[in-house]
Amino acid sequence: xxxxHIPDGILPPVLWITxxxxxxxxxxxxxxxxxxxxPRLIAYQSALGGIMLAVMAxxxxxxxxDYCMTLAGPVGVLLGPAPALQVSFVVTLILALLGQGxxxxxxxxxxxxxxxxxxxxxxxxxxxxxxxxARAVALATVVSQLASTAGWILVLLLSVRLTPDxxxxxxxxxxVIRGIQHAGGAVVVLMLLAAVAIEALLGYGLxxxxxxxxxxxxxxxxxxxxxxxxxxxxxxxxxxxxxx
Amino acid sequence: MTNTFAQIxxxxxxxxxxxxxxxxxxxxxxxxxxxALAVVTPSWGVLAALLATLVAMCVSAxxxxxxxxxxxxxPFLFAFIFTLAHTRxxxxxxxxxxxxPMVAGLAAIWLVITTPYPDLFAPISRxxxxxxxxxxxxxxxxxxxxxxxxxxxxxxxRLRGAMARPMQxxxxxxxxxxxxxxxxxxDRSQRLYQTMRLRGHSGRVCGCRHYLEFxxxxxxxxxxxxxxxxxSVTLWHLRTS
Numbered sequence: 001x002x003x004x005h006i007p008d009g010i011l012p013p014v015l016w017i018t019x020x021x022x023x024x025x026x027x028x029x030x031x032x033x034x035x036x037x038x039p040r041l042i043a044y045q046s047a048l049g050g051i052m053l054a055v056m057a058x059x060x061x062x063x064x065x066d067y068c069m070t071l072a073g074p075v076g077v078l079l080g081p082a083p084a085l086q087v088s089f090v091v092t093l094i095l096a097l098l099g100q101g102x103x104x105x106x107x108x109x110x111x112x113x114x115x116x117x118x119x120x121x122x123x124x125x126x127x128x129x130x131x132x133x134a135r136a137v138a139l140a141t142v143v144s145q146l147a148s149t150a151g152w153i154l155v156l157l158l159s160v161r162l163t164p165d166x167x168x169x170x171x172x173x174x175x176v177i178r179g180i181q182h183a184g185g186a187v188v189v190l191m192l193l194a195a196v197a198i199e200a201l202l203g204y205g206l207x208x209x210x211x212x213x214x215x216x217x218x219x220x221x222x223x224x225x226x227x228x229x230x231x232x233x234x235x236x237x238x239x240x241x242x243x244x
Numbered sequence: 245m246t247n248t249f250a251q252i253x254x255x256x257x258x259x260x261x262x263x264x265x266x267x268x269x270x271x272x273x274x275x276x277x278x279x280a281l282a283v284v285t286p287s288w289g290v291l292a293a294l295l296a297t298l299v300a301m302c303v304s305a306x307x308x309x310x311x312x313x314x315x316x317x318x319p320f321l322f323a324f325i326f327t328l329a330h331t332r333x334x335x336x337x338x339x340x341x342x343x344x345p346m347v348a349g350l351a352a353i354w355l356v357i358t359t360p361y362p363d364l365f366a367p368i369s370r371x372x373x374x375x376x377x378x379x380x381x382x383x384x385x386x387x388x389x390x391x392x393x394x395x396x397x398x399x400x401x402r403l404r405g406a407m408a409r410p411m412q413x414x415x416x417x418x419x420x421x422x423x424x425x426x427x428x429x430x431d432r433s434q435r436l437y438q439t440m441r442l443r444g445h446s447g448r449v450c451g452c453r454h455y456l457e458f459x460x461x462x463x464x465x466x467x468x469x470x471x472x473x474x475x476s477v478t479l480w481h482l483r484t485s
Contacts, residue, residue, distance in 0.1 A: 205419020
């Protein structure tokens with residue numbers, strides 16, 4: 001994925017406690033908003049959450065590495081911000097229970113994954129008029145992945161800044177480490193960019209398929225809503241573009 | 245790839261160790277104790293003792309070695325990146341950074357292989373908003389059906405040579421294949437919705453109350469918690485310079 005799940009015990013407490021508080025506030029906000037969709041939406045959210053977890057377990061070979069998809073962008077487009085945040089939290093919590101990512105950092109991991117998912121539908125709705133749905137989903141996925149990646153890098157930078165150095169002052173060792181840091185940073189950035197491109201292509205293919213087979217699952221801006229599908233509600237397809 | 249979810253689910257339901265027979269609530273308490281100690285302790289001695297204890301607990305719960313190694317080793321990449329970004333010249337502090345997530349990962353695996361998911365999710369869902377709590381149960385169930393579909397899809401793509409195509413085509417094709425799984429998930433959600441309506445879903449999926457049923461085997465869980473407290477007090481002074 002374009003970011004790694006953050007494990008327990010590495011980040012400073014001030015950071016993960018803030019993450020837990022922010023996530024709790026966002027979940028409190030999302031509860032009533034998503035509840036409007038009723039059990040139909042909960043069922044749809046759960047199916048897409050299940051797909052996210054299942055797809056994450058499918059390794060995609062890229063040269064020497066295996067890449068794990070997240071589908072945060074397309075899921076965000078299909079669900080809307082509030083349900084997408086809830087799905088991100090549930091997925092993150094289940095992963096933490098499986099030892100992938102930590103418990104204390106469930107908040108931060110949710111924010112990193114959920115931030116991208118929450119941005120996806122607004123970006124899609126903004127761009128779908130000018131682009132075809134497949135390209136709009138690809139664009140939304142790019143923005144989503146970049147947001148998640150930026151969030152992840154921000155967490156890493158903040159944690160490095162907030163953690164007191166364990167410094168001894170050996171100049172040679174320091175120079176060697178600085179060199180390794182620069183090289184490592186370049187590799188990480190390249191891998192993250194590759195991940196963003198892969199997710200965008202996946203989102204493009206997925207949306208192209210849905211546009212061909214079940215276009216009613218893709219949201220359309222309110223002004224373009226017509227026909228019976230428009231009244232099918234959130235879970236009867238994501239036809240309504242009303243942000244959830 | 246082996247279906248890790250199914251393996252964990254089977255171990256949690258079919259296991260018969262004292263850990264399996266103890267209540268979910270006491271095991272959750274143990275998990276939080278071990279994670280909290282691992283996160284706050286600066287002592288490599290405490291971390292080593294907690295790690296050894298958890299390995300013993302996992303082995304006695306008959307955890308497969310592959311699961312234990314995966315849980316302990318998964319955080320290594322992030323820990324490595326953080327260590328690389330953070331370290332100046334000391335090399336002992338990074339060892340603590342590697343050990344902390346290992347303790348948390350092993351504790352998590354021990355918990356999920358000894359606790360069936362309804363018992364595990366019931367207490368957690370009670371402190372979450374309704375939609376999220378329900379989502380926890382339903383998402384976990386959905387994974388099993390959808391995972392097998394995803395696995396078949398992956399095999400089909402490989403056998404038909406889709407993964408050997410140029411990068412751009414490969415991932416667009418993969419996206420289309422994932423689209424079929426999304427459709428399947430959507431259909432599944434419709435059936436699930438109808439089932440929930442028929443069964444009179446009242447706004448919350450109620451987990452069972454087995455998680456509150458304490459037994460004699462809870463003694464071992466509380467003993468492990470007390471043991472963690474004792475080693476923490478005893479070994480707290482063993483820390484990096």
